[in-house]
Amino acid sequence: MKIKYLTGLAISAVILTSCNSATKQGTVSDSLQTVKLSADSFKRTTDGRETGLYVLKNSKHAEAVFTNYGGRLVSLLIPDNSGKLTDVVVGFNSVNAYEKSTEPYFGATIGRYGNRIAGGKFSLDGKQYTLFTNNGRNTLHGGKNGYQYVVWDAKQPDSHTLELQYLSKDMEEGFPGNLVVKVTYILTDENELKMDYVATTDKPTVVNLTNHAFFNLNGEGSGNILGHLLQIYADSYTPVDSTLIPTGKIEKVAGTPFDFSKPTTIGARINDKNEQLSYGKGYDHNYVLSRAKETGLFHAATVQGDKSGIVMDVYTMEPGLQFYSGNFMQGKNIFKSGARDDFRTAIALETQHFPDSPNQASFPSTILKPGQTYKTSSIYRFSVR
Secondary structure, X not given: XXXXXXXXXXXXXXXXXXXXXXXXXXXXXXXXXXXXXXXXXXXXXXXXXXXXXXXXXXXXXXXXXXXXXXXXXXXXXXXXXXXXXXEOEOOOOOHHHHHHOOOOOOOEEEOOEOOEEHHHEEEEOOEEEEOOOOEOOEEEOXXXXXXXXXXXXXXXXXXXXXXXXXXXXXXXXXOOOOEEEEEEEEEOOOOEEEEEXXXXXXXXXXXXXXXXXXXXXXXXOOOOOOOOEEEEOEEEEEOEOOOXXXXXXOEEXXXXXXXXXXXXXXOOOOOOOOHHHXXXXXXXXXXXXXXXXXXXXXXXXXXXXXXXXXXXXEEEOXXXXXXXXXXXXXXXXXXXXXXXXXXXXXXXXXXXXXXXXXXXXXXXXXXXXXXXXXXXXXXXXXXXX
């Protein structure tokens, strides 16, 4: 299946959660009622910036709900194989709940650097930069105050498009350069959630942007994800050390528990005796995608809910995919459905460049220089079987 990259969407400001007309207020309330969300619970002023909810819809009755607090995907309603709308993304019912969560990345737009950087340090043009270490001795997902905690400028030009923008200032979390980031989320009539990322800088820097939605295709609160059927279009992965930093090697998945080249349930081998699985307490590894020769979007993964029949196909321009099987979910937080974030009740499939690329010369580069434009796109496409 070939998917064309869409560009050129005009942007204008329409903030649904701040509507003055009764008609628009009613539209928001009706949209949120299904997933038990209140727009008022997402209204807050932080450092002079207002947060709110944004609802995207398409002609097939799918709905995606975002907040500009952390650029988060809060809810995603997709019809299952009986036509029932199912919320396939786990999340919370207020800004306050996201802020206090013991897991900071639910649904968030991640930056400036998604995944880990070893020792919280990297060198660029002969200068060493030191970052905040928030994952043992390493930096994870941008540091202590990554993009998951910022209030993004939000514009909604129509019912299926949301544009988020953020200025990440020079030396924020230790990263050089004033980085202007724009992320456009589009819910298409083909039940695709499309993510377009663009960034520019005024100094050489490193950039690796992604979205960290946690999925349960049977629906939030439906139990663990071990019965989900997963296929990753990759022959290799990047093994890690005990701190989950890539060793620099690229190894074949054949003959290992990491082989999802054919559809396999997530739980089939997750408890095998394997050093790599013990390091991540399950799957928390980067896959080296088998990219097509042509440029543009290509198929990265397919996952199917065993109860709902909902299928999610992942397409991306990125060279890697981080598969995380919810190993550090501990039941300490309560989702919008009232369910807890219990062990392995959701997965993440993060499209990305490889972890620790700034320190691994053999990995695809994540360096962005002045005059260049970082531009990438990924899609989560939904269907049923």
